[in-house]
Amino acid sequence: MKKASLKDIAQQAGVSTALVSYVLNGKEKETRVGEAIAEKIRQIAKELNYQPNHLAKSLRSGKTYTIGLIIADISNPFFANIARVVEDEAKKNGYTVIIGSCDEHAEKSWDLLNVLINRQVDGFIIVSCEGSESQVHYLKERNIPFVLLDRHFPEIQTDFVATNNYKASYDAGVHLIQSGYSKIGIMAYKSNMYHMEERVRGYKHALRDNHIEFHDSWLKEVHFETMDSEVRTAIDEILASGQRVDAMIFATYGLAINALKYINELRLKVPSDLAIVSYGQAEVFDLYYCPITYVQQPLEMLGKTAVEFLLTKLKNPEEGVKQILMEARLIARESSKAKPTAVGR
Amino acid sequence: MKKASLKDIAQQAGVSTALVSYVLNGKEKETRVGEAIAEKIRQIAKELNYQPNHLAKSLRSGKTYTIGLIIADISNPFFANIARVVEDEAKKNGYTVIIGSCDEHAEKSWDLLNVLINRQVDGFIIVSCEGSESQVHYLKERNIPFVLLDRHFPEIQTDFVATNNYKASYDAGVHLIQSGYSKIGIMAYKSNMYHMEERVRGYKHALRDNHIEFHDSWLKEVHFETMDSEVRTAIDEILASGQRVDAMIFATYGLAINALKYINELRLKVPSDLAIVSYGQAEVFDLYYCPITYVQQPLEMLGKTAVEFLLTKLKNPEEGVKQILMEARLIARESSKAKPTAVGR
DNA sequence: TTTTTTTGTTTAAACGATTAAGCAGGTTGC
DNA sequence: GCAACCTGCTTAATCGTTTAAACAAAAAAA
Numbered sequence A, B: 001m002k003k004a005s006l007k008d009i010a011q012q013a014g015v016s017t018a019l020v021s022y023v024l025n026g027k028e029k030e031t032r033v034g035e036a037i038a039e040k041i042r043q044i045a046k047e048l049n050y051q052p053n054h055l056a057k058s059l060r061s062g063k064t065y066t067i068g069l070i071i072a073d074i075s076n077p078f079f080a081n082i083a084r085v086v087e088d089e090a091k092k093n094g095y096t097v098i099i100g101s102c103d104e105h106a107e108k109s110w111d112l113l114n115v116l117i118n119r120q121v122d123g124f125i126i127v128s129c130e131g132s133e134s135q136v137h138y139l140k141e142r143n144i145p146f147v148l149l150d151r152h153f154p155e156i157q158t159d160f161v162a163t164n165n166y167k168a169s170y171d172a173g174v175h176l177i178q179s180g181y182s183k184i185g186i187m188a189y190k191s192n193m194y195h196m197e198e199r200v201r202g203y204k205h206a207l208r209d210n211h212i213e214f215h216d217s218w219l220k221e222v223h224f225e226t227m228d229s230e231v232r233t234a235i236d237e238i239l240a241s242g243q244r245v246d247a248m249i250f251a252t253y254g255l256a257i258n259a260l261k262y263i264n265e266l267r268l269k270v271p272s273d274l275a276i277v278s279y280g281q282a283e284v285f286d287l288y289y290c291p292i293t294y295v296q297q298p299l300e301m302l303g304k305t306a307v308e309f310l311l312t313k314l315k316n317p318e319e320g321v322k323q324i325l326m327e328a329r330l331i332a333r334e335s336s337k338a339k340p341t342a343v344g345r
Numbered sequence C: 001t002t003t004t005t006t007t008g009t010t011t012a013a014a015c016g017a018t019t020a021a022g023c024a025g026g027t028t029g030c
Numbered sequence D: 001g002c003a004a005c006c007t008g009c010t011t012a013a014t015c016g017t018t019t020a021a022a023c024a025a026a027a028a029a030a
Helices: A006-013 A017-024 A035-047 A054-061 A077-092 A106-118 A133-142 A165-178 A194-209 A227-240 A253-265 A283-287 A299-315 B006-013 B017-024 B035-047 B054-061 B077-092 B106-118 B133-142 B165-178 B194-209 B227-240 B253-265 B283-287 B299-315
Strands: A066-071 A096-101 A123-126 A146-149 A160-163 A184-189 A219-222 A247-250 A275-278 A293-296 A323-326 A329-331 B066-071 B096-101 B123-126 B146-149 B160-163 B184-189 B219-222 B247-250 B275-278 B293-296 B323-326 B329-331
Touching (some): A006 A017, A077 A096, A077 B096, A096 A106, A106 A123, A106 A133, A123 A299, A160 A299, A165 A275, A247 A253, A253 B283, A283 B283, A299 A323, B066 B077, B066 B106, B106 B133, B133 B146, B160 B299, B165 B184, B165 B194, B165 B247, B165 B275, B165 B293, B184 B227, B184 B253, B227 B253
Parallel strands (some): A066 A123, A123 A146, A160 A323, A184 A219, A247 A275, B066 B096, B066 B123, B123 B146, B247 B275, B275 B293
Antiparallel strands (some): A293 A329, B293 B329
8 A cells, every 4th residue: 555645635636736735734725725625635635544755845845843862872861861851842843853872972973963964854952072073063064053952062152051060069069068078079071071071160169168178089080981990990099099088979870870889899888988979860869778969950951941942943043042051959868968977067 | 055966066067967876876887977077076076075865865765764663761771772772773774763752652652653654764663552553553554664672462463572571570480489489479560461461471370380379469550650659559558468478570660660769668678578570670770779680681682683673674575574582581689589587498 | 881889978757745837717897 | 898806726846866768979890
């Protein structure tokens, strides 16, 4: 059973395809189609279960009603959740999303970008990875609409929707300090991505503003690709250091997971041996024997707003640059509970 | 800067678009294009950074090199992992995946199906939900290639790739029994989906084969939509019953998560108060204070095989029906460790 | 020299839609 | 009675490709 096309309907109705198109697109009034023939066309369309061919429509109109979503990894719960929000929000507006995982790899990201551009997506929502500045510039030059999500490049003027990571880390630091911890480490990715730097900067400022001297050994930066092993040595080091930390901030979900596994192996007790605050969001944090304090990013709003920005841009390409930093919320749990032995406050 | 088309290249080279198409598709030999002109065309194509328009190609060829993946929810780690495997495997073969989440809702699933059919996907990989039999029949009638993944309808003859759920549950049951538990409950979705029934059936047979009488109160079926509250009452009941269970099997990840939260609230100790085996797969199971024994489904193989089945079907639509049930592996952990008070063995 | 074959290229239809423009035939206005 | 306007429809171009078929010119075979 071949799919019915406009032509098939036209033939059955004994009219031209133009009329069929008009009627089926609700333009019968403007184009003065006879009421009787219109009804007949609708009838036949229903009988043949006519479904318009999106490819043809898109080729003609230049609009595919498709948006490309480039993220690091769909199997990471943070991105999976974001993706879900984006999918739903897009669908609400008649758009379809194509998701691509680039594994924090600029090259894969380029590939994805090109594949999706060839597929004529109308625009992109992108969680940029390190070294992908050129891709952003390319999109700007080519005048392809896009919105950066979760991460952005401050030196490049673009639309973006992200979290105020500085503030989030600052809050996390202050929270730990107020809970009586004073030797606070942080683990982050080795990266010059702005959002990562901000996460570290916020933490440092929290220390500074509370008159705690920062020690270089407290900052552990690991490579994304070799995270599994590096996290372990990093933990070993940070615990062995002269200034052994009593609390740690993990700048991403992946780091926290790896660290927690190792911490369990070491039989360290959270929070008595080590207090913890992490970025990210997942069931683990609730179900861990000692529920983990975490930085709750406004996932839903991030995703929705990104879609919204992109869609308005698609409607009105001339509109000005839209940028927004959303505030995260620190969800305090057991893993950072006030130190019983705290003397200070 | 408009995108360069075949026509643009043809104009610059002073030839017809046909030649350009031939050269750029590597058909210069068969179609005897002059070597000099061919080189010139390639040169100009590179200069203009020509990227073929996928829409036009697809419209002409009837192939989009796109496959639709319909799952319950991309934010569920099981599906997210599957999706990732499918994405990678598809990309390897030059295909793009469009993912849709239907929330176990037959109606949403229909919507997705139609949207994707209109977008002319070449075929589908579908994790069917309850009540979607008609959709499967529709695809068969319309002769649209598809493979069912993870779930299937035994009464409908289709390609499928799934787990041997009967065996998996049977193994889970036997494992618990051998570990000294004898009052074993199971929580599943209220559903007449085959995979769910098999999970219950395997469990029942494990009891039967080990001369343990099954009690109706040991089987708790909850509705997917109202899972949050129903799981709690189910746990309350199964623990209050005359035949209080000492172990439980959770037939899905979602059920386990909800149950564990409640079990934590109740301050029940796993496994001493209640041993646990669960389906699903996620970091939680590793990091729970008492690592959870779980049924490890061969995610990677499931996804890869589904793509493989679909692609061979796309290449050769006439080929016979392909069905495969893969074996799961029980990963035994603390949550089902041998009962210290066990008398039997 | 004429016919056939080969070579290199163009033409044009097709995929399935949209839409500006054209064209009869009927009404209305003056 | 003739221009102007409506009404209801068709024609044909277009989007960017692919590809069978046609074609002209040159080379080979007769």
